[in-house]
Amino acid sequence: MSVIYLLISISILIAIGFFIAFITAVKTGQYDDDYTPSVRMLFDDELLKSTKKENRVENNEEKELDI
Amino acid sequence: MDTQNCFHCGLNIVKAEEIIFDEKKFCCNGCKTVYEIFSLNDLTCYYDFEKSPGATPQDINGKYDFLDNESIVSKLLEFKENSTAIISLNIPHIHCSSCIWILENLQRLQKGISSSQVNFPEKKVRITYNPEEVSIKTIVYLLSSIGYEPYISLENYETGTSNVDRSLTYKLGVAFFCFGNIMLLSFPEYFEVKEYWLDQYRGFFRWLIFALALPSFFYSASGYYVSAFKSIRSKMLNIDIPIALGIVVMFVRSTFDIVMDYGSGFFDSLTGLIFFMLLGKMFQIKTYSFLSFERDFKSYFPIAITKINSDSLEESVPIYEVEKGDRLLIRNQELIPVDGILISEKAEIDYSFVTGEAIPITKKSGDKVFAGGKQIGKVIEMEVLHSVSQSYLTQLWSNDVFQKNVIQKHKTITDRISRYFTPILLLIAFSGFGYWIFIDANIAFNVFTAVLIVACPCALALTAPFTFGNVLRILGKQKFYLKNALVIEQLAKVDTIVFDKTGTITTNKKSNISYEGEILSDEYLLLIKNVLRASNHPLSRMLYDYLPILILPNKSANDAKKWRVDAFEEITGKGMEAHIFGHQIQIGSAAFVEKTEENKLQQTSVHIKINGVYCGKFIFNNQYRDGLASLFKNLSGNYQIKVLSGDNEGERATLEQLLPKGTELIFNQKPEQKLEFIKNLQDNGNNVMMVGDGLNDAGALAQSNVGISISENVNVFSPACDAILDANEFQKLNYFLKLSKNSITTIKMSFTLSLLYNVVGLAFAITGNLLPLVAAIIMPLSTITIVSFVTLMSSYYASKK
16 A cells, blocks of 8 residues: 555544644633733742842832932 | 832822831731731732732621522532532732732632632632632632622622533634645645656545545534525525535535546635635624623622511521512612612712712612612611512613514625625526536536636625724724624714713713812811811712812921821711811711702702801812813714713703704603613614613613713623723724724725626636636635735724824
8 A cells, every 4th residue: 555545644643633632622711711821821939939029128228228 | 209109009108198017108008908918928929020919908898798698609609519619700800910820829828729710801710619618708808808809799690600602613623624634635736747646646635635625514614504594584695695605516516526537626715715704703703701791780789688687687688589678788888789768867879880970879768769879888777669670770671672682683784795796696607507508518517616616705705804803903902892893883874872971971080179158278278188088988089189289388298298187077978077276177068067058950069167167168060071072073073962861950051061062962861761762763763872881871772773881990880782982082982983984994995806806706717717726726815815905904094093
């Protein structure tokens, strides 16, 4: 059997695989909210928090110096 | 630095009330408490994402007692099992990334919450919690204490989970899948390669294409067959008939071609056509998930209310169980859900949801109170006269306008065109067939199908969706939110505009205050301002904002701000009395300052008495929206304008002066009368646009051809309507109307363009030269030109002010 049958069958099968993935994604509601995830992924982990706090204290001190 | 903003909520801080905590400045105790809660739980990251993102928590004492009632709670829950429950709460305050962050970290604040997920566009948070460890009431209290008070209304009571219709997305997915793969497999055909090995596989490729076209033909395009069938049955020729005809003929002819080995068929064009048309449909749907266009009184009314039983026990009961003769307890800021008689001595009721009037009305014991008002002040008791569905306001919803599901009020512009298009198309197809049949039966058959295929009005069908979709987005950016694309067509046809008065052409945010009486010295004004600060009455707040901060010559500004009020007493429904700096100051109603007033027209005023001497009164006039006069002047050129008001004629003179001549003013209109008024106009052949705001306009909004609701806060309050307009954009109304007219012009131009393509295609078809390749080129080419043409044109019109 010629290889072209095999190759095209495989390509169609892969395409169908992606198609099924798309349908399940829609079905589970992943496309219902297309904004929140984009914000959520930018949140830092809590571990970074302590250093951040220090930064902010520094900022405040600078502000006070300005005045 | 003079202006300081609160670290939590960003409001200006009044110097005398400033609270400094943890080196941060707060405007009030509420904001400070929220900060404390966050810093205790290591959640101060909240303030890093956005500057001062918070809201001051409101006093909600007792407001959510109904959440103790199991049967009510179970109606609200989305899911419940032994140790897991899920609830979706609507939180109007959600507005920035800080909000998302804090609400998704709720589990740090409260044990028992396992996770929470924010849906930002819908302003909802979905909380999964363990009902054995934490009650829903605790969660609601927690949310309120951090300034995210959920909005729970009667609407939540009836709908558990709503089913989202995703079929269009599926159809589009299927169509794209088929289209893409068929395109790839069609390439050998396009290039007509005559090599041996491609010839050998031709059959395989063609049958594969055929198989791939099946889902698109049977599933994705199914909507067109149904619509075409319906339209034939109702004898209304819509655009879906030639589309469905084209698709079916294309499929049959292509199948025939493949079976007889005549050629490759038109499956590439077929699936492409289906895909592009579905894409247009998708583009036309622009939903604003945080808005609701279907609101009736249910979204305003609370779920439950406190009932006083015969043994004077308080109990939360669902609103629908309230019966005539029940005694109800209404707390501060609670909505009165039914008509009744006031039992308590006095009450202040704010009817702004209903009429748009911001200034509360005072009611005495024995007075009738109507459903829809918001109680302000101390707890009151009332006796029920009618159940919810029979109340004065809610009766409006039993009118026919709200009963029928109005699906198609009018013919769309595309359908009007297709009424001519379809017969002409069939005529051409048959005359082509009739001509060729005498020459060659085979060619005749080809020509007949080719005409139907090439004339399939893909570009025509795409014109309106893409134009309207684009205009819908442009308007949305300018805070004019339309329910759907049909509204644009309706807007373009409007010839009569009816405005509600209070809350629509007037604003309830500001009031035009004038003073009548003896001239007050600067010192007195300052004293009054200081006294007013202690009061929460809406009139006091308005007057406080109105009075300027005066600087006395012999005192510094800082001194002046710190003047303390010595004794202060506020009597609900009357006024307030205070001692400050050795002066006795009384502010309140005419009766309170013992002033007999000649009662001419109803007027809202606050009287001032200092040291026992009557000074004068501040009069609150309606403040008309900015740009009202010029808007009306512009509109009056093209439209008939009418103003409908539920109020008395007190403002007639002012309005007549402000508005252009010929504007009809009608006063004293009840909600049903407003509806009738619109109906009469329509019976006289007018296309009426109603602009309103309160629940009392709901009938008129539903009856009118286009109902626009003006809203100061688009997230929360607006009655059912076709479009919601942000109150700040009110003066742009004329521009919006013009834009909608121009978009119709755009569509007409684009129709001409797409008809040209049809003529070119038909020229190929009628001469029997339509090759699959030609069809495959014409179809996407016309689609792309049409889509870019309408997008450019509508954007151009939008930028033209």
